[in-house]
Amino acid sequence: MTNLQLNKEGKLKHFLSIEGLSKESLTEILDTAESFSSMSEQRVKKVPLLRGKTIVILFFENSTRTRTTFELAATRLSADVLTMNISTSATSKGESLLDTIRNLEAMHVDMFVVRHAISGAGHFIAQNAAPHISVINAGDGQHAHPTQAMLDMFTIRQYKHDFKELKVAIIGDILHSRVARSQIQALNTLGTKEVRVIAPKTLLPAHVESLGVKAFNSIEEGLAGVDVIIMLRLQKERMTSALLPTEREYFKCFGLTEKRLKLAKSNAIVMHPGPINRGVEIESCIADGPQSVILQQVGNGIAVRMAIMSLTLQSNIEAL
Amino acid sequence: MTNLQLNKEGKLKHFLSIEGLSKESLTEILDTAESFSSMSEQRVKKVPLLRGKTIVILFFENSTRTRTTFELAATRLSADVLTMNISTSATSKGESLLDTIRNLEAMHVDMFVVRHAISGAGHFIAQNAAPHISVINAGDGQHAHPTQAMLDMFTIRQYKHDFKELKVAIIGDILHSRVARSQIQALNTLGTKEVRVIAPKTLLPAHVESLGVKAFNSIEEGLAGVDVIIMLRLQKERMTSALLPTEREYFKCFGLTEKRLKLAKSNAIVMHPGPINRGVEIESCIADGPQSVILQQVGNGIAVRMAIMSLTLQSNIEAL
Amino acid sequence: MTNLQLNKEGKLKHFLSIEGLSKESLTEILDTAESFSSMSEQRVKKVPLLRGKTIVILFFENSTRTRTTFELAATRLSADVLTMNISTSATSKGESLLDTIRNLEAMHVDMFVVRHAISGAGHFIAQNAAPHISVINAGDGQHAHPTQAMLDMFTIRQYKHDFKELKVAIIGDILHSRVARSQIQALNTLGTKEVRVIAPKTLLPAHVESLGVKAFNSIEEGLAGVDVIIMLRLQKERMTSALLPTEREYFKCFGLTEKRLKLAKSNAIVMHPGPINRGVEIESCIADGPQSVILQQVGNGIAVRMAIMSLTLQSNIEAL
Numbered sequence: 001m002t003n004l005q006l007n008k009e010g011k012l013k014h015f016l017s018i019e020g021l022s023k024e025s026l027t028e029i030l031d032t033a034e035s036f037s038s039m040s041e042q043r044v045k046k047v048p049l050l051r052g053k054t055i056v057i058l059f060f061e062n063s064t065r066t067r068t069t070f071e072l073a074a075t076r077l078s079a080d081v082l083t084m085n086i087s088t089s090a091t092s093k094g095e096s097l098l099d100t101i102r103n104l105e106a107m108h109v110d111m112f113v114v115r116h117a118i119s120g121a122g123h124f125i126a127q128n129a130a131p132h133i134s135v136i137n138a139g140d141g142q143h144a145h146p147t148q149a150m151l152d153m154f155t156i157r158q159y160k161h162d163f164k165e166l167k168v169a170i171i172g173d174i175l176h177s178r179v180a181r182s183q184i185q186a187l188n189t190l191g192t193k194e195v196r197v198i199a200p201k202t203l204l205p206a207h208v209e210s211l212g213v214k215a216f217n218s219i220e221e222g223l224a225g226v227d228v229i230i231m232l233r234l235q236k237e238r239m240t241s242a243l244l245p246t247e248r249e250y251f252k253c254f255g256l257t258e259k260r261l262k263l264a265k266s267n268a269i270v271m272h273p274g275p276i277n278r279g280v281e282i283e284s285c286i287a288d289g290p291q292s293v294i295l296q297q298v299g300n301g302i303a304v305r306m307a308i309m310s311l312t313l314q315s316n317i318e319a320l
Numbered sequence: 321m322t323n324l325q326l327n328k329e330g331k332l333k334h335f336l337s338i339e340g341l342s343k344e345s346l347t348e349i350l351d352t353a354e355s356f357s358s359m360s361e362q363r364v365k366k367v368p369l370l371r372g373k374t375i376v377i378l379f380f381e382n383s384t385r386t387r388t389t390f391e392l393a394a395t396r397l398s399a400d401v402l403t404m405n406i407s408t409s410a411t412s413k414g415e416s417l418l419d420t421i422r423n424l425e426a427m428h429v430d431m432f433v434v435r436h437a438i439s440g441a442g443h444f445i446a447q448n449a450a451p452h453i454s455v456i457n458a459g460d461g462q463h464a465h466p467t468q469a470m471l472d473m474f475t476i477r478q479y480k481h482d483f484k485e486l487k488v489a490i491i492g493d494i495l496h497s498r499v500a501r502s503q504i505q506a507l508n509t510l511g512t513k514e515v516r517v518i519a520p521k522t523l524l525p526a527h528v529e530s531l532g533v534k535a536f537n538s539i540e541e542g543l544a545g546v547d548v549i550i551m552l553r554l555q556k557e558r559m560t561s562a563l564l565p566t567e568r569e570y571f572k573c574f575g576l577t578e579k580r581l582k583l584a585k586s587n588a589i590v591m592h593p594g595p596i597n598r599g600v601e602i603e604s605c606i607a608d609g610p611q612s613v614i615l616q617q618v619g620n621g622i623a624v625r626m627a628i629m630s631l632t633l634q635s636n637i638e639a640l
Numbered sequence: 641m642t643n644l645q646l647n648k649e650g651k652l653k654h655f656l657s658i659e660g661l662s663k664e665s666l667t668e669i670l671d672t673a674e675s676f677s678s679m680s681e682q683r684v685k686k687v688p689l690l691r692g693k694t695i696v697i698l699f700f701e702n703s704t705r706t707r708t709t710f711e712l713a714a715t716r717l718s719a720d721v722l723t724m725n726i727s728t729s730a731t732s733k734g735e736s737l738l739d740t741i742r743n744l745e746a747m748h749v750d751m752f753v754v755r756h757a758i759s760g761a762g763h764f765i766a767q768n769a770a771p772h773i774s775v776i777n778a779g780d781g782q783h784a785h786p787t788q789a790m791l792d793m794f795t796i797r798q799y800k801h802d803f804k805e806l807k808v809a810i811i812g813d814i815l816h817s818r819v820a821r822s823q824i825q826a827l828n829t830l831g832t833k834e835v836r837v838i839a840p841k842t843l844l845p846a847h848v849e850s851l852g853v854k855a856f857n858s859i860e861e862g863l864a865g866v867d868v869i870i871m872l873r874l875q876k877e878r879m880t881s882a883l884l885p886t887e888r889e890y891f892k893c894f895g896l897t898e899k900r901l902k903l904a905k906s907n908a909i910v911m912h913p914g915p916i917n918r919g920v921e922i923e924s925c926i927a928d929g930p931q932s933v934i935l936q937q938v939g940n941g942i943a944v945r946m947a948i949m950s951l952t953l954q955s956n957i958e959a960l
Contacts, residue, residue, distance in 0.1 A: 040428040043637065044372030046400075052684030054712065065423065068402065072374065072427055075400045080686075080715045082708065095915040103705065103914065106938035107712055108680040274423065275415040298426035317683065360748040363957065364692030366720075385743065388722065392694065392747055395720045594743065595735040618746035 004126055011315035014126045015308050016137045017144040018185035026153065026189055032307035033154050033300070039076075040299060049310050050079035054109040057083040059138070060116040065274060066138055066148075069298070070113050073305035082109065097121075098128060105130045110313060112136070119143035119178075134312040142178050148273055149182035151304040153190060155297050156228055159269050163187070169196040169222050169264075170213075171254060172232025172281060173203040179273050180232060181211075188212045198222035200254065202243045219254050223263040231256055231272040234281045247280050256282045261291065269293045324446055331635035334446045335628045336457045337464040338505035346473065346509055352627035353474050353620070359396070360619060369630050370399035374429040377403040379458070380436040385594060386458055386468075389618070390433050393625035402429065417441075418448060425450045430633060432456070439463035439498075454632040462498050468593055469502035471624040473510060475617050476548055479589050483507070489516040489542050489584075490533075491574060492552025492601060493523045499593050500552060501531075508532045518542035520574065522563045539574050543583040551576055551592040554601045567600050576602045581611065589613045644766055651955035654766045655948045656777045657784040658825035666793065666829055672947035673794050673940070679716070680939060689950050690719035694749040697723040699778070700756040705914060706778055706788075709938070710753050713945035722749065737761075738768060745770045750953060752776070759783035774952040782818050788913055789822035791944040793830060795937050796868055799909050803827070809836040809862050809904075810853075811894060812872025812921060813843040819913050820872055821851075828852045838862035840894065842883045859894050863903040871896055871912040874921045887920050896922045901931065909933045 005020060007013040012025055039045055055074045059067055067083065074081045086100070095103075101112070111134045114122045119141030126135040139145045160166055168187055174180045174197045187195045197208060198216045208215045216222030223229065234250060244250055256270065270282075270292045278284045287294060325340060327333040332345055359365055375394045379387055387403065394401045406420070415423075421432070431454045434442045439461030446455040459465040480486055488507055494500045494517045507515045517528060518536045528535045536542030543549065554570060564570055576590065590602075590612045598604045607614060645660060647653040652665060679685055695714045699707055707723065714721045726740070735743075744752070751774045754762045759781030766775040779785040800806055808827055814820045814837045827835045837848060838856045848855045856862030863869065874890060884890055896910065910922075910932045918924045927934060 042372075045374070045428060046372040052682075052686040054685065054715075064404070068404075068424075069427060072400075072402065075374075076372075080712075082712065084704070084708075096918075099915065102935055103938050104708075106935040107709060107942055108685060108939060275419065278416075295422055295426040298423050299428060302427055362692075365694070365748060366692040384724070388724075388744075389747060392720075392722065395694075396692075595739065598736075615742055615746040618743050619748060622747055 004123065007315055009315070009318075011318070012308075012311050013315055014122075014135045015146060015312055016122045016126055016135065018146050018149055018182050018189060019144070021189065023189050023191065026150070026186060029150055029304065029307050029311065030154050030157055032311055033150075033303040036076075036306040037154075037300065037303040040303065046076050046078055048078045050074070050077040050110075050313060053077075053079045053111070053313060054107075055079045055081050055111045055113065055309065056104055056109050057081060058086060058104075058112050058114045059084070060086045060114075060121070061139065063115060063139070065298075066115065069301045070136075070138060070305055073302050073309060076302070077306055077310055079110075079309075097125075101125055101129060105133060110134065110316075111309065113138050115139045117141055132316060134309075134316055136308060136312065139178060142176050142181070144182045145178040146182045146186075147301070147305055147308060148179050149186040150308065151297055151301040152183055152230065152271060152273075153186050154300045154304050155271060155293055156269070158296070158300070159293060160227055163190040163192045166192050166228060167194040167196065167226040168192055168228040168230065169198055169216075169226045170230045170232065171198040171219065171222070171256065172234060174199045174208065174232070175203045175205050176235065177232050183230060184211050184213055196222050196226065198254070200244070219256075219260055220263060223260055226264045227268055229256065229261070229264055229268055229270045231270065231282050233273060233275065234277055236277075247277075251280055255280065256286055258283060258286060261286055267291075271297060274298065324443065327635055329635070329638075331638070332628075332631050333635055334442075334455045335466060335632055336442045336446060336455065338466050338469055338502050338509060339464070341509065343509050343511065346470070346506060349470055349624065349627050349631065350474050350477055352631055353470075353623040356396075356626040357474075357620065357623040360623065366396050366398055368398045370394070370397040370430075370633060373397075373399045373431070373633060374427075375399045375401050375431045375433065375629065376424055376429050377401060378406060378424075378432050378434045379404070380406045380434075380441070381459065383435060383459070385618075386435065389621045390458060390625055393622050393629060396622070397626055397630055399430075399629075417445075421445055421449060425453060430454065430636075431629065433458050435459045437461055452636060454629075454636055456628060456632065459498055462496050462501070464502045465498040466502045466506075467621070467625055467628060468499050469506040470628065471617055471621040472503055472550065472591060472593075473506050474620045474624050475591060475613055476589070478616070478620070479613060480547055483510040483512045486512050486548060487514040487516065487546040488512055488548040488550065489518055489536075489546045490550045490552065491518040491539060491542070491576065493555060494519045494528065494552070495523045495525050496555065497552050503550060504531050504533055516542050516546065518574070520564070539576075539580055540583060543580055546584045547588055549576065549581070549584055549588055549590045551590065551602050553593060553595065554597055556597075567597075571600055575600065576606055578603060578606060581606055587611075591617060594618065644763065647955055649955070649958075651958070652948075652951050653955055654762075654775045655786060655952055656762045656766060656775065658786050658789055658822050658829060659784070661829065663829055663831065666790070666826060669790055669944065669947050669951065670794050670797055672951055673790075673943040676716075676946040677794075677940065677943040680943065686716050686718055688718045690714070690717040690750075690953060693717075693719045693751070693953060694747075695719045695721050695751045695753065695949065696744055696749050697721060697778075698726060698744075698752050698754045699724070700726045700754075700761070701779065703755060703779070705938075706755065709941045710776075710778060710945055713942050713949060716942070717946055717950055719750075719949075737765075741765055741769060745773060750774065750956075751949065753778050755779045757781055772956060774956055776948060776952065779818055782816050782821070784822045785818040786822045786826075787941070787945055787948060788819050789826040790948065791937055791941040792823055792870065792911060792913075793826050794940045794944050795911060795933055796909070798936070798940070799933060800867055803830040803832045806832050806868060807834040807836065807866040808832055808868040808870065809838055809856075809866045810870045810872065811838040811859060811862070811896065813875060814839045814848065814872070815843045815845050816875065817872050823870060824851050824853055836862050836866065838894070840884070859896075859900055860903060863900055866904045867908055869896065869901070869904055869908055869910045871910065871922050873913060873915065874917055876917075887917075891920055895920065896926055898923060898926060901926055907931075911937060914938065
């Protein structure tokens with residue numbers, strides 16, 4: 001898995017999961033994103049870095065927000081964007097995933113940004129794609145969502161500067177969350193002092209400590225003294241599957257309220273990948289309050305994706 | 321409402337309704353549109369005015385024609401365009417309109433072009449949007465469709481030059497038409513001599529004269545001596561709601577026929593916002609005839625929208 | 641029909657069918673495509689040839705692959721692309737095809753790329769479009785698919801250089817295939833020594849020899865000694881219409897197997913317009929094998945469409 005993401009010179013060629021990437025690789029992404037971040041304030045929010053490149057947004061699972069940030073990131077790098085919603089395309093004519101990939105490759109595209117309901121779909125495509133193509137995982141099953149994790153790391157660094165003194169709590173459905181999995185790996189790789197996960201037992205993986213976290217079933221205990229609070233979105237489907245009681249009950253036990261927020265450090269930041277379920281996992285007044293950096297995360301998402309797209313494609317160009 | 325559209329220097333910042341705009345503001349739009357209008361004949365139909373700007377086409381109501389003209393207008397100003405059909409997007413995940421707006425803002429977009437079934441949706445977004453963002457109303461409920469009204473004014477000025485000697489008749493469902501409401505305001509603001517509305521009583525607002533128009537229930541009387549005839553599209557939904565008899569009956573009483581057209585001035589022009597219901601509100605031979613300027617309106621729609629987009633964004637840039 | 645495609649100077653103005661075009665016209669397209677073909681290998685895969693031009697992809701029939709290659713071709717020529725999926729647009733408001741065309745023309749677009757289920761739709765639009773507009777047929781009913789045929793000719797020339805010594809076999813549902821019709825015309829116009837069609841009798845047109853081909857009902861006889869094998873995609877709809885037995889039966893009689901492939905020349909190439917039905921008309925190992933040029937065809941599709949788009953628009957520009 002490790003080597004697949006790097007080219008012979010050890011440069012990022014694909015971006016599929018945080019697993020297997022070094023602290024230096026992650027830091028290079030964060031540093032590059034910083035240069036793009038200031039660009040958003042400029043009159044002309046474009047650089048010609050990827051002019052003449054074709055980026056295919058290959059979404060087998062719909063997600064307006066993630067798709068939009070990738071499209072904007074690609075456009076601001078001056079790339080040409082081809083968005084394919086695969087449920088409505090050739091695969092319905094009975095074409096296999098591999099045939100779809102082969103055909104797009106033959107059209108001389110340069111990058112696939114893949115979102116798929118099956119864990120490992122991005123790896124599969126990267127293993128099978130032509131050498132000149134970069135693959136970015138925009139979420140695969142319950143496995144990983146590494147660009148989300150990186151924009152979260154970028155946001156934490158923006159507010160807290162150094163990971164090595166930080167206590168970070170992730171709250172919600174850890175068991176099913178690809179976001180949480182990628183966040184935990186990134187936080188540990190970047191040397192975070194303490195990573196906590198807070199969830200009911202039914203929503204924690206078995207042996208969760210082996211991921212390098214401290215587990216809490218009480219939100220009050222878990223929040224005590226943390227610098228960063230990361231809420232996860234509650235997938236309402238879980239309700240029906242008997243893993244969770246009602247929304248109200250969930251909020252009562254694990255929702256982030258003003259009272260609970262006071263248990264964290266007074267300058268703690270509150271994060272959420274969005275879209276928010278107001279009043280389910282988080283109180284509205286916190287989402288809109290002074291400690292919330294949720295909208296900052298959205299903007300950072302574009303800078304971080306610009307960084308990942310340009311780094312992977314440039315290492316590919318240099319290798320040629 | 322008035323001040324919301326203008327910045328501190330009195331320049332157009334949003335474009336939400338004709339109401340509250342001065343004759344000078346409307347004339348500035350028409351003059352700017354004239355400079356873009358000649359551009360359509362050139363080999364390269366593009367100017368770099370809005371390069372690096374991101375324009376979000378935020379349509380909660382579908383309209384291929386209006387959407388297309390906005391997309392083309394933005395593209396010809398070299399802006400990047402993000403089209404969001406909101407019925408199929410994040411709001412279906414339960415996100416509120418305001419959260420959608422906040423998220424798009426965080427992506428550093430510069431303009432929202434909004435179409436919504438609820439009157440006042442554009443105003444609501446303009447009131448709540450970040451200071452650097454311009455909002456353009458592309459049709460809100462039965463309230464206003466001001467860019468359509470401005471392209472109509474542009475077309476009238478092209479053919480008739482001066483408003484102050486003109487008699488203009490608007491024919492059709494005045495009661496439910498946001499187009500008519502905006503046209504009446506624009507015609508009066510620009511000093512039109514006489515604005516007439518022609519409709520069955522069931523399709524006229526109560527106290528319609530207070531809008532500054534003369535009302536007619538007979539098309540023959542209303543058309544006598546007019547310089548400009550503006551047909552409205554018959555919304556077939558009205559049929560079922562008992563406000564109207566059959567299409568045939570409507571055409572018999574209020575359809576524009578060759579015989580009726582002769583009652584207007586011999587050089588009167590015939591306008592229609594499209595799409596046309598041939599043989600319902602207008603005879604086919606008139607729609608395609610020498611007095612029709614219906615297709616001219618479509619082309620003017622792009623120039624006028626380029627003008628409104630560039631004026632609002634430029635006043636925003638200057639204000640920064 | 642012939643003259644409609646050419647302007648007064650005999651230059652290609654529209655591209656609607658191979659019929660009526662000279663060997664010189666087809667060769668000019670192939671030569672122009674060759675210059676674009678090498679471009680795909682470059683870092684910046686773009687030329688500014690059609691900057692400021694608006695190309696409307698007007699698809700009344702869905703086809704992800706053909707649409708995508710046209711979009712990429714237009715983008716790589718730096719044109720602005722407007723994709724209209726007509727089933728979801730204004731025509732559903734009751735607007736006629738001609739009104740849709742007139743409205744798009746009024747928006748100062750430069751080209752229509754049309755795909756339609758009715759034979760002759762492209763011709764109809766070309767006959768009725770404004771003089772400055774070029775029309776390209778991207779497939780009309782069972783009539784023609786001339787850009788597919790040209791990319792096939794380009795691929796054959798790439799591997800076999802000269803048509804006049806070649807034996808080419810087309811295998812499959814000749815009767816209903818617009819691709820086959822256009823291929824036969826192109827092969828004959830380019831002076832191919834022998835064009836063969838191989839199909840069960842139920843899938844051959846009456847008097848097929850009048851098209852300039854030799855007909856075979858046995859795939860073994862038809863493949864003997866050929867240089868080029870063109871497979872057609874089996875339209876599964878045909879199964880239900882009693883023209884064909886089961887898929888298995890079809891494969892048994894007309895599927896391309898390794899054993900049958902040996903009957904052709906040892907350096908014969910295998911072509912297919914895609915998407916492939918693996919195991920129905922062709923064995924998987926042949927599709928992926930050394931004689932297959934199927935993916936090469938896909939890439940060539942972009943170069944050939946760039947050539948056709950730029951040639952037709954440039955002759956239009958020169959004529960103005």
